[in-house]
Amino acid sequence: MLDELGVDSVLICGAMSHMCVDAVTRAANDFGYDCALAHDACATRDVEFQGITVPAGQVHAAYMSALGFAYAKVASTKELLTEILET
Numbered sequence: 001m002l003d004e005l006g007v008d009s010v011l012i013c014g015a016m017s018h019m020c021v022d023a024v025t026r027a028a029n030d031f032g033y034d035c036a037l038a039h040d041a042c043a044t045r046d047v048e049f050q051g052i053t054v055p056a057g058q059v060h061a062a063y064m065s066a067l068g069f070a071y072a073k074v075a076s077t078k079e080l081l082t083e084i085l086e087t
Contacts, residue, residue, distance in 0.1 A: 002033070009034035011080060012072065013041035017063045025067050035072035036080050039064045 002010075010033050014021050021042050028035050044060045046053050068074035075083075 007033070009036065011036045011038065011084075013038045013077070015043045017042045017044035017060045018047065019044075022063055022067065025072050029071040036083075037064070037067055037072040037074045038077040038080055039074050041077050 010028050012021060012025050012028070012035060014024075021037070025035055025037055039060075042060065042064075044056050044063070046056050047059055048054070064074050073080075
């Protein structure tokens with residue numbers, strides 16, 4: 001549907017950073033879309049692995065870091081909206 005509409009870039013936000021946000025960002029990048037991710041418009045929760053609780057802030061930071069490395073431009077909502085309005 002996006003291709004039919006001529007869309008070539010997407011702005012991503014939502015919950016949860018370690019699930020939907022991660023999956024959508026990676027998939028959109030894989031399909032060739034230019035991705036921007038508003039890190040302050042996403043949320044997550046504490047997760048647990050082998051009895052260790054990882055705080056939500058650390059989960060979020062780890063995923064934003066990974067996505068920013070190879071899949072999307074990760075910036076604040078204000079930064080991304082300013083960029084959009086200037087173009």
